Amino acid sequence: MAPHGNGRRVAIVAGVRTPFARSGTVLKDYTAIDLGKMAVAELVQRTALDGAAVDLLVFGTVVQSVVAPNIAREVALLPHFPKTVQAYTVSRACASANQAITDAADQIALGHADIAIAGGAESLSQVPILHSRGMSDVLVAASKAKTVGQRLSILSRLRPRDFVPITPAIAEPSTGETMGQSADAMAKINGITREAQDRFALRSHQRAAQGMADGRLTAEIVPVPVPPAFDRLIAADNGVRHDTTYEQLSALRPAFDRTYGTVTAGNASPLTDGGAAVLLMSEERARALGYTPLAFIRSYAYAAVDPAEQLLQAPVLAAPVALARAGLTLRDLDLVEMHEAFAAQVLSNIQGLASPMWAARAGLSAPVGEVDMDRLNVMGGSLSIGHPFGATGARVLTTLCHELARRNGQFGMLTVCAAGGMGHAMIVERV
Numbered sequence: 001m002a003p004h005g006n007g008r009r010v011a012i013v014a015g016v017r018t019p020f021a022r023s024g025t026v027l028k029d030y031t032a033i034d035l036g037k038m039a040v041a042e043l044v045q046r047t048a049l050d051g052a053a054v055d056l057l058v059f060g061t062v063v064q065s066v067v068a069p070n071i072a073r074e075v076a077l078l079p080h081f082p083k084t085v086q087a088y089t090v091s092r093a094c095a096s097a098n099q100a101i102t103d104a105a106d107q108i109a110l111g112h113a114d115i116a117i118a119g120g121a122e123s124l125s126q127v128p129i130l131h132s133r134g135m136s137d138v139l140v141a142a143s144k145a146k147t148v149g150q151r152l153s154i155l156s157r158l159r160p161r162d163f164v165p166i167t168p169a170i171a172e173p174s175t176g177e178t179m180g181q182s183a184d185a186m187a188k189i190n191g192i193t194r195e196a197q198d199r200f201a202l203r204s205h206q207r208a209a210q211g212m213a214d215g216r217l218t219a220e221i222v223p224v225p226v227p228p229a230f231d232r233l234i235a236a237d238n239g240v241r242h243d244t245t246y247e248q249l250s251a252l253r254p255a256f257d258r259t260y261g262t263v264t265a266g267n268a269s270p271l272t273d274g275g276a277a278v279l280l281m282s283e284e285r286a287r288a289l290g291y292t293p294l295a296f297i298r299s300y301a302y303a304a305v306d307p308a309e310q311l312l313q314a315p316v317l318a319a320p321v322a323l324a325r326a327g328l329t330l331r332d333l334d335l336v337e338m339h340e341a342f343a344a345q346v347l348s349n350i351q352g353l354a355s356p357m358w359a360a361r362a363g364l365s366a367p368v369g370e371v372d373m374d375r376l377n378v379m380g381g382s383l384s385i386g387h388p389f390g391a392t393g394a395r396v397l398t399t400l401c402h403e404l405a406r407r408n409g410q411f412g413m414l415t416v417c418a419a420g421g422m423g424h425a426m427i428v429e430r431v
Contacts, residue, residue, distance in 0.1 A: 009283040010105040011293035012428065015398025016043040017276035018224050020237045020386035027234070027273040028125035029227035032061055032390065033068060035275030036075040036121035039391075042222035043117065043277045044080045047291070051080035055113035057087040058104045059277075060096025060120030061390035063127050064089075071121065071390075072100075093419035094341065095302075096120050097276060097393030098426065104280050105297050114285040119277030120390035134162035172307050172419065179419065180256035182311035183342035184263045189310060190348045194262035197343035198249040201267040201383050204340060208380025209242040216406070217379055220398050239270050239386040267343040272386035276394035294401040295412070299325035300426040307421040312345040314423025315415035316352035320362045322413065322425035330369040333427075334409030337400040339392055339416040340381035349415065350376075378403060392416065397426070404430055 018035050021027040027035065036059055044051055059072035068074050069089065076087035092099040097120035104116035131139070138157055145151040171178045177185075187197065211217035223235035244266075254261035255268065286293050301321035303314045315338070323329060330353070340346050350371045352358040359367040379399060382392060396414050404412045409430065416424045 008109050008111060010108045010297045011281050011283050011286040011291070012295045012297065012397065012401050013279040013281050013286055013291045013293055014043060014047050015220065015276070015278040015294070015394060015401065016046060016222055017220055017391065017395050017398065018274050019221050019234045020239065020272050020274040020388060020391075020395070021234065022239050022386065023124040023271040023273050025238060026226045027123070027224065030123060030273065031126055032065065032121040032123040032275070033071055033074045035123060035273065035388075035391075036071055036119070036277070037078055038222060038224060039119060039121065039275040039277040040075050040117055041078055041080060043279055047279055049279065052082050054081055054085055054115050054117055056104055056107055056116040057081070057085055058090060058100040058116065058118045059087070059390075060090050060092070060100040060393070061122055062091055062093055062096055063122065063124065063389070064091070066128050092422060092424075094339065094387070094389050095393055095416045095418040095422060095424040096390045098416055098424045099393075101278060101280070101393065101397065102300050102426075108280060108282050114282045116280045117277055118280060119275065119394035121275030122388035122390040123273045124271040124388065125273050130166040132162050132164055132166060134159070138162065172311065175308050177311070178256065179311065179341065180263050180268060183268065183344045184254075184257045184261040186310050186312060186348045187262050187344035190351050192262070192344045192347045192351075195250070196347055197262055197267040198246060200343040200347060201249055202244065202246050204377065204380040204383040205241045205244050206380070207378060208237070208240045208384035211379035212236055212240060216403065217385070217399070220395075220402065237385050239272065240380070240384045263342055263344055267383065269341050269382040269387035272388045274386065274388035274391050274395075276391040276398065278394050278397060294405055295428040295430045298411070298427040298429040300424070301325065303423045305421040305423075309421070310348065311419070311421050312341055312417035313348060313352055314421055315349050315417050315425055316358045316423070317362050318423040318425040319353060319413065319415055320359075320364055320368050322427050323368065326427040328411060328427060330371065333411050333413050334375065334407060335378065335400060335404055335412040336371055336376045337396050337412065337414040338377060338381065339387075339396055339414075340377065340383040341387065341417055343383060345417055346381075349417070393424070397428070401428060404428070
């Protein structure tokens with residue numbers, strides 16, 4: 001990748017992740033920082049990397065800790081690295097790890113760094129629970145009281161409603177709609193049937209189950225000890241339903257629009273805990289250190305749509321830009337990895353890439369084209385594997401690069417939709 005014309009290519013050397021586990025289950029006692037540290041530590045170990053050689057660590061997260069909001073710096077304080085390594089945190093909703101990766105890649109392309117680690121982590125089991133504004137005001141005032149009497153007088157202002165906690169909502173601040181509601185709307189707008197969604201979800205589980213059974217997916221995973229006894233390891237994603245059927249999926253009730261909706265818990269990605277990281281280097285440094293790159297970043301692009309329109313459709317606008325920057329067409333791609341937030345979203349994105357209307361919106365004279373389903377998400381995706389918001393982008397990139405190498409393919413594309421109406425696409429190349 002040489003977005004600034006200096007010719008420095010960015011190599012993807014390796015990628016590692018923790019197991020992805022449904023929130024509230026086996027990883028619930030780990031913070032996002034813990035999960036990020038486990039992924040990064042394993043990445044360093046597997047690659048026999050000298051931590052002192054790392055110039056930069058960039059990490060993404062979505063639900064930030066109020067105690068330690070710069071997760072990247074906390075991860076960078078692992079004993080594997082000198083305390084002087086630069087580290088910062090980014091957030092672009094579900095594309096946060098992608099933002100971390102492209103930020104790090106840009107620093108390498110600019111010549112400001114030679115070796116960087118990028119990725120993300122999320123613990124949706126440990127979301128911060130906030131006090132009401134009334135409770136906060138009283139507690140702040142009480143902390144400033146000079147006497148016990150004053151403090152008790154201030155605390156007496158509290159009312160039962162002030163004790164009701166505020167939990168983060170996965171909803172758009174601009175519209176008030178949750179992602180699930182937006183996915184339901186997209187299904188209606190684009191004519192995506194309930195059957196099509198359930199069959200796509202079944203496909204995801206079946207392919208992920210196969211990827212685990214033959215070791216392709218589990219090869220990316222560092223086994224993690226399970227708290228509190230730490231007497232066993234989890235070494236696989238626990239959201240993959242190995243034995244699910246279409247009949248079981250089709251029997252589930254709509255989760256958002258309970259009267260007319262088609263989005264269910266079965267055709268939506270689950271709330272998930274996990275961490276993931278990738279090792280990036282300049283081509284020259286990778287070769288000098290004896291690493292064989294998995295792939296190179298050929299191009300990338302970001303795009304956005306009005307959140308009130310089709311919230312998760314922006315990858316349709318990002319993909320043609322990334323393809324154009326790479327000098328490629330959809331037909332040139334050996335593999336495509338689309339983040340599966342919802343089956344309705346993936347099917348809408350696929351439809352959009354073949355749509356003249358969306359092509360016109362992207363400034364194209366013709367659509368990007370029809371996605372070859374035999375090349376799409378060949379080992380399942382977030383519907384089955386899970387979706388820790390801040391980590392998914394690094395997981396998708398790692399999976400794409402490994403499978404591209406196994407198939408001896410040359411080009412691959414990944415796309416990720418994100419809250420706020422945002423989207424990302426990246427083209428990778430093996431040479």
